[in-house]
Amino acid sequence: MANTVQARKRARQSVARNKHNSSLRSMLRTAIKRVRSAIEAGDKAVAADVFQKATSVIDRVADKKIIHKNKAARHKSRLSAAIKSLA
Structure with a gap:
């Protein structure tokens, strides 16, 4: 458990940030x-x-650094390729 006021606040913030x-x-x-x-x-x-x-x-998620930009690019690339392969 956090002992200082600052540590308690950081714990509260991290809970809110994790939820978001x-x-x-x-x-x-x-x-x-x-x-x-x-x-x-x-x-x-x-x-x-x-x-x-x-x-x-x-x-949007990549810009907020929730996932890495390369992972975002990989997802978009694979989905795009799958769509292009449809007859």
Whole structure:
């Protein structure tokens, strides 16, 4: 347990920050799952539309350093390649 006033405040802040970051991470995972399900459905137009929205979410999360920018780029690249491979 934190003993100083400063340490107690930092503990409170870290709880709030963790809650916010967890929410953003969840939003990211949901966006990626939506794109994957659209790809599995086989509709290229819908998948492209969902991918565009997911790209925005992925970039926002990466800008806030919740995930690394290279991980964000990797997700976007793989999803884009999967959409392009649809017939």
